[in-house]
Amino acid sequence: MPLTKKEWVELENKAADLRDLCLQTVIWAGSGHVGGSMSSADILTLLYYKHANFDPKKPEDPDRDRIVVSKGHIGVILAPLFAQLGLVEHEQLKTFNLTGSKLGIHLDCNKVRGLDSSTGSLGHGSALALGMALAARVKGQKYKTFLILGDGECDEGSVWEAAMATAHFKATDLITIVDRNHCMIDGNTEDVMRLEPFEDKWKAFGFETIVVDGHNMNQLSDAIEKAKKAKDKPVCIIADTVKGCGISFAAGNYKWHYGAFDAAKEQTAREDLKKYRAERIARAEKEGI
Amino acid sequence: MANEIKITQDDRYAAGIFFYSALPLLRVIVESEPKFAAKFKGKSFVFQVSAACEGEPGGKMATHFVIEDGVFTVKVGKAHESPDLEFAFPDLRKFAIFFSGKGMPFPKIKGMSKLGYLIPILMTLLRMAALLQATDAPKKESDKELLVKLYFYLLPNGISRLNKMGHPEIKNFTQTSPDRAFAWSVKDKPELNSYIRVKAGNSKAGRGVYKRCKPFLTMNFDNAQHALDILMSKADMIEYIKKGFLFIDGAPEFGAALGNLMMTVAYYAQGQYIEG
Amino acid sequence: MAGGLSFTAVESTKLATAEIYGKTLSALGDENPNVVALTADLAGSTKIGDFKEKHPDRFFNVGIAEQNMYGVAAGMAKCGLIPFASSFSVFASLRALDQVHTDICYQNVNVKIIGTHGGTSFGQAGSTHHAIEDFAVVRGLVNMTLICPADGIETALAVRAAANTPGPFYIRINRGFDNTVYSTSDYGFQVGKAVTMNEGNDVTIIACGSCVYQSMQAAKILENDYNISARVLNMHTIKPLDKEAVLKAVDETRRVVTAEDHTIIGGLGSAVAETIVESGKGCAFKRLGIPDKFSAIGLHEDLLAMHEIDAAGIVKNVLELMKADFEAEAVKKGLDITKLNFGTAEDWTDEV
Numbered sequence: 001m002p003l004t005k006k007e008w009v010e011l012e013n014k015a016a017d018l019r020d021l022c023l024q025t026v027i028w029a030g031s032g033h034v035g036g037s038m039s040s041a042d043i044l045t046l047l048y049y050k051h052a053n054f055d056p057k058k059p060e061d062p063d064r065d066r067i068v069v070s071k072g073h074i075g076v077i078l079a080p081l082f083a084q085l086g087l088v089e090h091e092q093l094k095t096f097n098l099t100g101s102k103l104g105i106h107l108d109c110n111k112v113r114g115l116d117s118s119t120g121s122l123g124h125g126s127a128l129a130l131g132m133a134l135a136a137r138v139k140g141q142k143y144k145t146f147l148i149l150g151d152g153e154c155d156e157g158s159v160w161e162a163a164m165a166t167a168h169f170k171a172t173d174l175i176t177i178v179d180r181n182h183c184m185i186d187g188n189t190e191d192v193m194r195l196e197p198f199e200d201k202w203k204a205f206g207f208e209t210i211v212v213d214g215h216n217m218n219q220l221s222d223a224i225e226k227a228k229k230a231k232d233k234p235v236c237i238i239a240d241t242v243k244g245c246g247i248s249f250a251a252g253n254y255k256w257h258y259g260a261f262d263a264a265k266e267q268t269a270r271e272d273l274k275k276y277r278a279e280r281i282a283r284a285e286k287e288g289i
Numbered sequence: 290m291a292n293e294i295k296i297t298q299d300d301r302y303a304a305g306i307f308f309y310s311a312l313p314l315l316r317v318i319v320e321s322e323p324k325f326a327a328k329f330k331g332k333s334f335v336f337q338v339s340a341a342c343e344g345e346p347g348g349k350m351a352t353h354f355v356i357e358d359g360v361f362t363v364k365v366g367k368a369h370e371s372p373d374l375e376f377a378f379p380d381l382r383k384f385a386i387f388f389s390g391k392g393m394p395f396p397k398i399k400g401m402s403k404l405g406y407l408i409p410i411l412m413t414l415l416r417m418a419a420l421l422q423a424t425d426a427p428k429k430e431s432d433k434e435l436l437v438k439l440y441f442y443l444l445p446n447g448i449s450r451l452n453k454m455g456h457p458e459i460k461n462f463t464q465t466s467p468d469r470a471f472a473w474s475v476k477d478k479p480e481l482n483s484y485i486r487v488k489a490g491n492s493k494a495g496r497g498v499y500k501r502c503k504p505f506l507t508m509n510f511d512n513a514q515h516a517l518d519i520l521m522s523k524a525d526m527i528e529y530i531k532k533g534f535l536f537i538d539g540a541p542e543f544g545a546a547l548g549n550l551m552m553t554v555a556y557y558a559q560g561q562y563i564e565g
Numbered sequence: 566m567a568g569g570l571s572f573t574a575v576e577s578t579k580l581a582t583a584e585i586y587g588k589t590l591s592a593l594g595d596e597n598p599n600v601v602a603l604t605a606d607l608a609g610s611t612k613i614g615d616f617k618e619k620h621p622d623r624f625f626n627v628g629i630a631e632q633n634m635y636g637v638a639a640g641m642a643k644c645g646l647i648p649f650a651s652s653f654s655v656f657a658s659l660r661a662l663d664q665v666h667t668d669i670c671y672q673n674v675n676v677k678i679i680g681t682h683g684g685t686s687f688g689q690a691g692s693t694h695h696a697i698e699d700f701a702v703v704r705g706l707v708n709m710t711l712i713c714p715a716d717g718i719e720t721a722l723a724v725r726a727a728a729n730t731p732g733p734f735y736i737r738i739n740r741g742f743d744n745t746v747y748s749t750s751d752y753g754f755q756v757g758k759a760v761t762m763n764e765g766n767d768v769t770i771i772a773c774g775s776c777v778y779q780s781m782q783a784a785k786i787l788e789n790d791y792n793i794s795a796r797v798l799n800m801h802t803i804k805p806l807d808k809e810a811v812l813k814a815v816d817e818t819r820r821v822v823t824a825e826d827h828t829i830i831g832g833l834g835s836a837v838a839e840t841i842v843e844s845g846k847g848c849a850f851k852r853l854g855i856p857d858k859f860s861a862i863g864l865h866e867d868l869l870a871m872h873e874i875d876a877a878g879i880v881k882n883v884l885e886l887m888k889a890d891f892e893a894e895a896v897k898k899g900l901d902i903t904k905l906n907f908g909t910a911e912d913w914t915d916e917v
Contacts, residue, residue, distance in 0.1 A: 062645065109672060117643065121667045127633045128668060131640020131648075138601060138623055138646060158664075161633035169625070313917040363917045449915045467870035468877040488877075494915040502785035502876060503744075505866070540742050540866050 001225065003218050005288030007050075011217050012284045014084075015045040016277035019246055021080035021093070023261075023269055029076065029096040031260035033105065034250055035243040036150060037077035039181040040069075042215055043239055044081055047146055051224045056085035059114035065143050066116045066132045070125020071150035071179065075107040078115070087114040123156025125149065126176075130162050133174040144228060147176045152184030155193050160205065167206025172230040176207070179214065181243035183254035199238055207236040214239030215280075218287060246276040296342070296381050303385040303557040304340060305454050308352045309365045310446035310494075311388060311421075311558065312338055314439050315354065316361040318413055318420075321435050325416065328409035329359040336410055337372035338396075340384035350381065374400040374407060382563075389560025390422040426517040433513040438481045440520045441473045445485035445494035447554035452492040458553055462546065463487040469505035471539075471547050472498075476511050506539025506547060522555075584612065585717035586679075586738065589724045590649055591615040594623060600728065601641060603627065603650040605634045607681075613651065631661040635676070639668035642675040647728060653687070654680030654696035654737050658703050669733050670708045677727045678735045683713065683774060684826025685860045685868040686739035692859040696737070701831025703735050704804050710756060711804040713737045713825075713833075715777035716746040719801060722754040730756065737774065740865070744778040746799070757802045759810040765794035768883055769814035769821050773800050773833050776824035776853075779869065782876035787883060795883060803833050811840045820849040820890055822883055824874045829854040849890040853882055 003011070019041050026032035048054060052065040069078060079096060082088040088103065095101040102111040106120030116132070119125050129147040136143050153159060166174055178198075186192050195201075199209045210226060212219040220239060227235035243257070244250030247269045250259070261269055319325050339351035351368035354361055376396040378384035383394040401407060420427070420436050427433055451459040472484035484499040485492055510516035515534040518524040526548060529535040537544035556562055593600045594616050601623040602616045608626060617624040627634045631652050638648040651657075657665065657680040669676045680699060687694045703711050710732065714720040720738050727734035752760060762777065763784045772780040777799045787793040796818055798810055814821055821841065823834035834852030841848050855872050869875040873882060 066644075068640075117640075118667070118672050121663055124636055124664060124668055127636020127664070128640035128643070130633075131637035131642075132644050133640075134625065134637065135641045135644035135646050138641075139599075139644070158632045158636065161627075161630035162636065165627050165630065165633055165637070168628075309915070309917075316917075365915075365917050446915050446917070467867075467875060488911075491911070491913045492915075493913045496916050501789050502782035539744070540864065542864055543866065 001222075002289050003221055003284075005285055008217055008284035008288040009281055011045055011049060011221075012277070012280045014049050015041050015217075016273065016280065018045060018077065018081055018084065019273055019276075020270075021084065022077040023247075023266075023273060025076050025080050025093050025096050026259075027261055027266055028094050029098075031258065032076035032096075033073045033258050034076075034247070035183060035254070035256040035258070036071060036179065036181065037074040038245050038247065038250070039214065039241040039243045040071070040074055040148060040179045041077060041245075042217060042220060042241075043148060043177055043179060044069075044077065046217065046220055046224060047148075048081060048085065050221065051228070052146060053143065054114075056087055056114060059087060063141055063143055066129070066145040067148070068117045068119065068125045068129040068132070068145065069148045070119050070129070071122070071148060071153055072106045072117075072119030072125070073122075075103065075105050078107055079103045079112075082112060082114060085114065088112060122150065122153040123158040126159050126162030126166070129174055129176075130166050130169070130171055133166075133171040134169060136173060137171075143173070145171075145174045147174060149176060149178045150184075151178055151180045151182065151189055151195060151198070152192070154178065154195060154198075163202070163205045163207070166234050170232075170234070172232070172234050174234055175224065175227040175230075176202075176234065176236040177224075178236065178238050179241055180238050181214075181241040183243040183252070183257065185254070185257050187254055202236040202238070206233060208233040209236050209238060211238045211240065214241035215245060217284065246273050248272045294380070294382050299557070299562045300381040300385055301342075302451060302454060302456055303389065303560070303562065304342070304350055304381040305450045306443075306447045306554060306557050307385065307388045308338070308350055309450040310443045310554075312352045313363045313365060313446070314417060314421075314442060315413055316363050317439060317442060318417055318435070319361055321438065322416075325409070325413055326359065328412060329356060329361075332359055332405065332409070333357050334373035334403070334406050335369050335371075336406065337369050337375045338378075338384075339368060339375060340378035340381050342381050349377075350384075372400070374398075374403060374410060385557075385560060386563060389558060389563070390418065391560040391563055424521070426514060426521065426523075430513070433517060434475075434478065434481060437475060437510075437513045437516045437520070440516075441481055441483040442496060443558065444473065444551055444554055445471075445483050447558060448485055448550050449492040449494040451553065451557075452487075452490075456553070459550060460490065462550065463492050464490045470499045470501065471543075472504040472507040474498075474507055474509050475513055475516055476509060478513070481513075504539070506537065506543045508544065508547065509536045509538050510534065511536070585721045586724060587612040587615045589721040591619055593649075593725070593728050594620045597647065597728070598623075599645060600647045600649065601625065603634050603638055603648055605629055605631045605652050605656070607652055631656045632664050635661045635664035635678070636668050638676045638678075639664065639672060639674050642669075643672065647675055647677065649677045649679060649724075649728075651679035651681055653682040653694060654699045655682070655694060657735070658696060658699035662702060665703075665733075665735075666706055670706045673708045673732060675731055676733055677724070678733070679724075680735060680737045682740045683737040684739065684865075685855070685872070686775065686826070686865045688860075688863045688865045688868050691862045695860055697826075697828045697855050697860065698831070699737060700803055700825065700827045700833060701835070704831065704836060706733075709733045709735055709804060710802070711735045711737070712756065712802050713773040714801050715774060715799050716743045718745075718747040718750050719754060719799075722750055723756075723801070726754070726756050739775060742865075743775065746778050746781070754801075757805045757807055759807040760799040760801065761796065761810075762799050763795065763797040765796035766818050767794045767820070768887060769796040769798060769818045770824060770879060770883065771798045771800050771811065771814070771821060771833065771837055772824040773803060775826050775865070775869065776874050776879075777801075779874060779876045780824055780879055783879035783883065786876060786880050791880075791884065793883070793887060800833060800837075803836055806836045806840060808840045811837050812844055812846075815841055815844065815846050815848045819847070820886055822851050822853060822879070822886060824853040824879055826869065826872075826874060827854050828857055830857055849886055851882060851886050853879060 250256035337353035386392040468488040638650040784795040825833040829852040
C-alpha cells in the first residue's frame with residue numbers, strides 16, 4: 001500500500017533524526033562506521049517504526065518479529081536507534097566505544113535489550129536468521145524474521161549456504177534485505193570482488209527478488225509489505241543505496257566506510273543532513289498520497 | 290607303496306596341527322569324561338603317535354603321552370625313545386588323511402599286544418574322532434560343551450602352531466600385531482574359554498580366561514549349540530551376530546580377521562587341502 | 566567355519582555407541598518438544614536416523630554446509646529450541662569454528678555440538694577426517710563445556726546432561742565401534758567430575774574417550790605382570806577439568822601419565838599439566854597422544870597402537886616413567902640401579 005503523505009513525512013523525520021543522532025554518536029566516539037550506517041538508516045526506520053512487529057516496551061516477547069542486522073559493524077546507528085526506542089539510555093551513547101561500555105562497534109545482544117543477535121563477523125546473520133525462522137515453524141509461531149545484509153558481506157560463502165537452505169526449506173517468513181551501497185573497505189564492490197549480476201544470483205538461489213531505491217520510503221515500504229506476504233519463495237529485497245548518504249563528502253565514497261569528523265567536517269555534515277532532511281520531506285509531501 | 294607321494298608343505302602344516310593341537314585333546318577327553326578316566330585308572334605307560342618325516346629329529350614327527358597312574362602329560366612335538374604303545378604312520382600325508390577323517394590308512398601299531406593300553410587308547414581316540422568328525426552336533430548338552438571345548442582348544446593351538454611353522458598368512462598377521470589376545474568363549478561357561486596371544490611374530494595359545502587384561506577381541510557365543518553351529522559351518526556368522534547368538538566383543542574388522550585364521554586351521558584340520 | 570565378516574555388513578546391524586546415542590537423542594525428542602536435531606548430510610554416518618523417523622518436523626539436514634548448520638543452530642537456540650547439531654569433529658571444531666565461537670559461545674546459547682569420528686577413529690579416511698586438534702581448539706572457547714565420553718553408556722549420560730544444562734556443549738565421540746567400559750549407567754556420572762576406574766597408588770593414568778578402556782587394560786597388565794598399581798581416572802570432562810582429582814593424584818601417586826586420541830599439544834594432557842604446574846607440586850609427568858604429526862591411515866585399533874595409546878603402549882610408557890623416576894630416586898639414595906628389573910621375560914609356549 002502506498003504511503004500517505006502524513007505517514008511518509010513522519011517516517012522521513014524519524015530517519016533523519018536517526019541519521020543526526022548517528023552522526024552525533026560518531027563524533028562522541030571520535031570515529032565510526034559512517035558510510036554503512038547512513039545507507040541503512042531508511043531500512044532500519046521502516047522496520048522498527050512500521051513493518052516489524054516489535055514493541056520496545058516488551059523486547060523479549062517470544063512472538064515478536066526478529067531482526068538480524070548481519071552487517072553488525074553499524075552499531076553506531078543501531079545504538080542511537082535503540083536509544084530512540086528507549087532500550088538504551090541517551091546518556092550511554094556518549095560512552096560508545098569507551099573502555100567497559102555496553103555499546104561499541106559491534107553491539108552485544110547480551111548487553112543491549114531488544115537486539116536479536118551479536119553480529120560483527122560478516123556472513124553469520126543469514127544462518128542465524130534462518131534458525132530463528134525455522135524455530136517459529138517448529139514451535140508453531142507466526143513471527144517474521146528480517147535479515148539485513150551488506151553487499152560486500154555477500155562475498156562470504158556462508159551467506160550463500162544459508163540462502164540455499166532458506167530456499168530449500170521454503171522459509172518464506174524470512175525476509176532478506178540487502179543494503180546494496182556498492183562500496184566496501186578497499187573500494188567499490190565491483191572493483192574488489194564483482195557481485196554482478198547480483199539480482200540473478202539471488203534468483204538462481206531460489207529467491208524472488210525486488211529491487212528498489214533504498215532511500216525511497218515508499219518503494220522500500222511497498223517491497224517489505226510484498227515480502228511479508230510471500231508464500232512460494234523467500235524474498236530478497238535489493239535496496240539500492242548510497243553509502244554515506246546525506247553527507248556530501250561521504251556519499252558514494254567507499255573511503256567513508258569508517259571515518260572521523262574534524263570541526264570543519266562536522267559543521268558541513270550537520271548542514272548537509274539538515275538539507276537532506278528537507279529534500280526528503282519535500283519529496284514525501286510531493287509523492288505521498 | 291605303488292605311488293610315491295611327494296610330501297608337500299601343506300602336509301607339514303596339517304601334520305603340525307594334528308601333532309600339536311589335535312592330539313593333545315586326548316587328554317582333555319580323559320580329564321573331562323569320568324567314563325574315560327576310569328579306563329586309565331592305575332595304568333602307567335607311554336603312548337606315542339608318529340609319522341616318518343625327513344628333516345625332523347629322529348626322522349619322524351611325533352607327540353607322546355606319558356600316562357602316570359592314569360594322569361596324562363602331553364609332550365607335543367617330541368618323540369620318546371621307547372614308547373609302550375605307538376601308532377607309527379609311514380608319512381605325513383597318510384597321517385593327515387587318517388586324522389582328518391579323509392581316509393583310513395592304518396598306521397603300524399607297535400605294542401599291539403598290550404591290550405590293557407591299546408583298548409582304552411583306541412576307545413578314547415574313537416571318542417575324539419566321533420566328536421570332531423561328526424557332521425551334526427551331539428544331542429546331549431554335556432557332549433555339546435565338550436565338543437565346544439575341543440574346538441576352542443584346537444583353534445588357538447592350531448593358529449599358534451601354523452605361526453611357529455611360518456605359514457605366510459598367519460605369520461603376516463602376527464608379525465605386524467601389537468600385543469593382543471583373541472579369545473573364544475561361551476556365555477556363563479568360563480571353563481570352556483580359550484585364547485591366543487600374539488605380539489610381533491610371537492604367539493601363545495592358552496586355556497581358560499585370559500588373565501593379563503581383557504582380551505583385545507572375544508568371540509562370545511550365547512550357548513554351546515550356537516557355538517557349534519558356527520564351528521561346524523552350519524550357520525552364517527553375520528546372521529548369528531544379528532540374532533544375538535554371537536557377540537564379537539571387539540572391533541568387527543578384527544573379528545573378521547580372526548574368522549579367517551580359524552578357517553585356515555579348518556582347511557588343514559578337515560583335510561580340505563587334500564585333493565580327491 | 567561358515568561365512569566371513571566384513572565391516573560394512575556388521576555396521577548395518579547397529580554398533581553399540583552410535584545406537585545408544587541415537588536412541589537417547591530420540592528419547593529426548595520424545596520428552597522435550599524443544600529438542601531439534603541438525604545434520605550436515607551426515608545423518609547416516611552419525612546414526613540419528615531414529616530421531617529423523619520419529620520427529621521429522623524437528624529434524625533438519627542442511628546439506629554439506631557445516632558453518633550454516635551451526636549458525637542455524639544458534640538462531641534456533643535463541644528462540645528457545647535445544648538444537649543437537651552433529652558433524653565430524655574435525656569440521657565442527659575447525660571448519661565451523663567462527664560460528665561455534667561467535668554465534669554459539671559469544672552469544673552463550675543452548676546449542677549442543679556432537680563432534681563424531683573423534684581422534685583417529687575414522688582411521689582409513691586419513692587426516693582430512695581425523696580430529697586431532699579439536700580438544701585444543703574447543704577447550705579455549707569461553708562458555709563451552711567439553712566432554713569426551715568413554716563409551717556408549719557414558720555418551721548417553723553426557724547427552725542427557727547436556728540437554729538438561731543450559732549453555733554450549735561439545736561432546737566428542739568416536740566413529741561407531743567402542744569397547745564397552747561401563748555395564749551400568751548408575752556409576753554417578755557428573756559433568757566435571759572424573760571417575761576412578763581403578764584404584765592404585767604407584768602412578769595415575771588420566772584418560773578420556775577410547776583411551777579409558779585402553780588404560781584400564783594397561784592397569785591390569787601392570788598389576789599382573791609388573792606388580793605396579795595404577796590408578797585410572799576417566800577424565801570425561803576436559804572443560805571444566807576436575808582439578809581436584811588431578812591434584813589428589815599428584816599428592817597420592819606423584820606420577821601422572823595422560824592418554825588421549827589427540828595431539829599432545831593443547832588437549833587433555835596440556836590441561837592436566839597446567840593444573841599440576843600451577844600447584845607448584847613436584848610430579849613425574851608424561852603426555853601420551855599423537856606426537857604432533859599427522860597420522861597414518863589404518864584401522865583405529867592399529868593407530869592407537871602406533872601412537873602408543875593402546876594398552877601395550879600405555880604400559881610401555883608407564884614403565885619408562887616409573888623406571889626413570891625410580892632411577893632418579895635410587896641414585897639420590899645411593900642404590901645400585903643395575904639390580905632393578907622392570908621387564909618380565911615372556912613365555913611363548915602354547916598351553917597343551
